[in-house]
Amino acid sequence: MGTIIEFRNITKRFGPVVAVDDVSLTINEGEFFALLGPSGCGKTTLLRMLAGFELPTRGQIFIDGKDISRAPPNRRPVNMVFQSYAVFPHLSVLKNIEYGLRMDGVPAAERRARAEAALSLVQLEGYGERMPDQLSGGQRQRVALARAVVKRPRVLLLDEPLSALDAKLREELRFEMSALQDKLGITFVMVTHDQDEALVLATRCAVMNKGSLMQVATPADLYEFPASRLVADFIGSVNLFAGNVRSEEANHAIIDLPELGISAWLDHGTGTSETVQLWLALRPEKVELMKRGTTDRPPVMEGTPPGYNVAAGTILDIAYLGSESVYDIRLDGPETGKEGKRIRVIRPNLTRWDQEDFTWDEPVWIGWHAEAAHILQQ
Amino acid sequence: MANELDWHRNKSGFAALLGPPLGWFLLFFAVPMAVVWAYSFGTNSGIADIEISGTFANYARALEPLYLGILGKSLAFAALATLICLIVAFPVALAISFAPPQLKTWLLIGVMLPFWTNLLIRTYALIAILRDEGLLNMALTSAFGWAGVGPLAIMNSNMAVMIGLVYVHLPFMVLPLYAALDRLDRSLIEAALDLGAGHVRAIFTIVVPLAVPGILSGLLLTFIPVLGSYLAPDLLGGPDSQMIANVIERQFKRANDWPFGAALAFLLMYLTLFGIAAQAMMQRKRPVD
Known part of the structure; x- marks a missing residue:
């Protein structure tokens, strides 16, 4: 070779x-x-x-x-x-x-x-x-x-x-x-x-x-x-959030995401300083969708590992593609009353009837694991 | 009423648009042709009178060896001139089709420019170049005179006629060839090169076969006017350079034998129509691509 x-x-x-x-x-x-x-x-x-x-x-x-x-x-x-x-x-x-x-x-x-x-x-x-x-x-x-x-x-x-x-x-x-x-x-x-x-x-x-x-x-x-x-x-679709490092440890880092009003856990260090502009890249299929109901308290799920990241949002649109569905979600954002960032989530349609039955304008939680995100510096 | 312009509803109204051009065509093309055609079956009955007697004598005379010989020579001249045109025009058309777009327009104008100059003037210009003390011989003797290359006697020969015929009819060949070559998908040539052909082989194995429709229409478009050429043999040729058009002209003018001239002219016409029909039949036989 x-x-x-x-x-x-x-x-x-x-x-x-x-x-x-x-x-x-x-x-x-x-x-x-x-x-x-x-x-x-x-x-x-x-x-x-x-x-x-x-x-x-x-x-x-x-x-x-x-x-x-x-x-x-x-x-x-x-x-x-x-x-x-x-x-x-x-x-x-x-x-x-x-x-x-x-x-x-x-x-x-x-x-x-x-x-x-x-x-x-x-x-x-x-x-x-x-x-x-x-x-x-x-x-x-x-x-x-x-x-x-x-x-x-x-x-x-x-x-x-x-x-x-x-x-x-x-x-x-x-x-x-x-x-x-x-x-x-x-x-x-x-x-x-x-x-x-x-x-x-x-x-x-x-x-x-x-x-x-x-x-x-x-x-x-x-x-x-x-x-x-x-x-x-260019390769696939991606959700990008601007941010920078808040704290960096040997085996993880915490990234401030001002557009979302949250800090996210990352399962690895970034090797950069706090002043460097970063982007958190999140593939749509690596984001999870959960019911929110009327409470504003993030869900505490059983078995959720430390560093699981959660943000609140509302379903704007759903595209049913047969094998999967694509959800367009508007995140609540840091300031109430102002339109937040949008995020795309893909869920495979594993059963013939969606048990959770997400619908338009429904308030939801989105969440992702610490290892699901990828950090970009340019 | 808007509906008056709707050709779905008002077919006869639109058909009326055909009227004026059809009338023009009948009056100035069909009628004169019919008159000359009728003359070809007539006999002279006075200095200016022709009697349409239905005789075939004019055609019989046109088929005498003397005139058949001139017709044969005209065909041979036309064939040779057309062939030379093809050989000269093909590289020119190929070069224009490969030229950068801005240059292309200028090159095409260059090819067509002589068209916009009077044929008579162009032919006289050729005389100035070809005659014994002409530009060609002046250049030749001043460059190679020391080696004994004397002035060439080109004027008033078949050679001069051939040069004239090729020169005048070159655009008839370049333009259809250019149209065919310009349409050619460039990736076909690249594929030939990619598969191991050199440039020359790519041209002969791919470009020429695919340009055949353009070559055929170029041949036809050139051959027909060359066959009927009158000025080039008249002004550039010698006594043995007469082509059929010169003979026809003589019948109408000096010999004042309109019936015979008409028979000769229609003989040429039949030949041409036969050629066009044969070409059309061949085109129909080829698979559509």
């Missing part, structure tokens, strides 16, 4: 626009690596520089230790699946897949055999004589995939590979792509703006914004330990 790709201080300018700004990144052999970010963040430019369609303004790109920064596209051990699939409309499915082998001068018999094998790899046996306009979107995507992997590249590049498909098909193909990568053992580098796609498919992700890398980590680390508010907000 050595390094296969290395970007070294890559900068790309288009006139006055800096599309990629001094990015250094290594990708390991066999990884399914995702470049994730909003549109215009530079992820596609980075991929196109890897394919050879753009040349870096500054910096170098290495594949297998060889500097390929300025090599033409046809001299690189990479192949690409295009966003539009770019299946040649005047060639049959089989001829499309054979195209790359024909360019490499592979003899006709071997060409045919390898193309047929690639066709069955993407489960399109018997479609070889079809023309692209006789295929569905999903089938065209498979042809593009087969056409790229038939050349046995060192790295397969995927530019928003599933974005043109409908939701159901997209989900199906996600699992197929994962299986395909396992089977081939080729390093995959994918560009996507769809965080779900990145989380499901990738073994490691780089989150980009405005041409720079924000964080490079596994999907689980990106979700549970985001490095910044930007990453936390």
Whole structure:
């Protein structure tokens, strides 16, 4: 599992626009690596520089230790699946897949055999004589995939590979792509703006914004330990509360949250001083919802560990999504009579009838465990 | 009443809009064509009188070896000029379609600019360049005169006619090619490069096949006006450079044989219509993409 790709201080300018700004990144052999970010963040430019369609303004790109920064596209051990699939409309499915082998001068018999094998790899046996306009979107995507992997590249590049498909098909193909990568053992580098796609498919992700890398980590680390508010907000949804440290002990810290009018327990130290601006990040599914009734006294629940945090609020809205429900709650806040912060809570619908039956405008308690929150400094 | 403008309710009202252009078309195109067509079946019965006798003698004469030879040569000239236009125009159209957007407009204007200049003036300008003491020969002798490269006798030859035909008709080829190439999905070319093709192979295996509809309409759009060219052979050519249009012109003017001229003109017309029909049939046979 050595390094296969290395970007070294890559900068790309288009006139006055800096599309990629001094990015250094290594990708390991066999990884399914995702470049994730909003549109215009530079992820596609980075991929196109890897394919050879753009040349870096500054910096170098290495594949297998060889500097390929300025090599033409046809001299690189990479192949690409295009966003539009770019299946040649005047060639049959089989001829499309054979195209790359024909360019490499592979003899006709071997060409045919390898193309047929690639066709069955993407489960399109018997479609070889079809023309692209006789295929569905999903089938065209498979042809593009087969056409790229038939050349046995060192790295397969995927530019928003599933974005043109409908939701159901997209989900199906996600699992197929994962299986395909396992089977081939080729390093995959994918560009996507769809965080779900990145989380499901990738073994490691780089989150980009405005041409720079924000964080490079596994999907689980990106979700549970985001490095910044930007990453936390881009991957999934998050509740953010500004605050600062009130007291810090060896094994826990207490954070003042003026927007909520409470101090929260954290199960670890922050390593910062009281004057540093912090943000408490709380994922919606890690917040619990409890009945409040008419009392204003926080509930003392049996088995509640020390450091359980509670705040009062009112349900503003409920979105029923089948498998779960999303609650939009307005917290009471520090000053009575003034509108407080809003928080989003997700509860799985574990039974067919909600026993507690939360409803609109109902006063509730929200609560979270000391280890549920994550502290961000930027 | 607003309803008067509603074409769902007032179909005949809108149909009336067709009237004036249809009348114009009938009066100034269909009627003259019909007259000339009738002439082609007539005989001269005086200096200025033509009797429509229903004879096929004019067509029989038009199919004599002398005229068939000129027609054949015109077809060959037109075919060669069209082919040269294709070879010259393809790289030009490709370059324009890949140019940055601001430059694209200027390049297209550059291609069309000669269109806005009178054909006669353009042809005379070519004479100034091609004649024995012309610009081309002046440049040639001053650059390579020491090596014995003397003035070339291009004027009044088939070569001069060919240069003229290609020059005049190049835009007819560039524009449809450009339209076809500009529509081409760029990622198809990138895919070809990505799959191991060099630029030249990508052009011949992907760009050219996908530009076939544009190439066909360019060929047709160029071939038809070249076949009927009159000025280039008349002004640039020698005695053996006559094309069919020059012969037709002579019948109407100097020979004063309108019936025969009409037969020749309609022979050319039948050929052209046949070509267009064949192209349309071929287009219909190709699968829609």
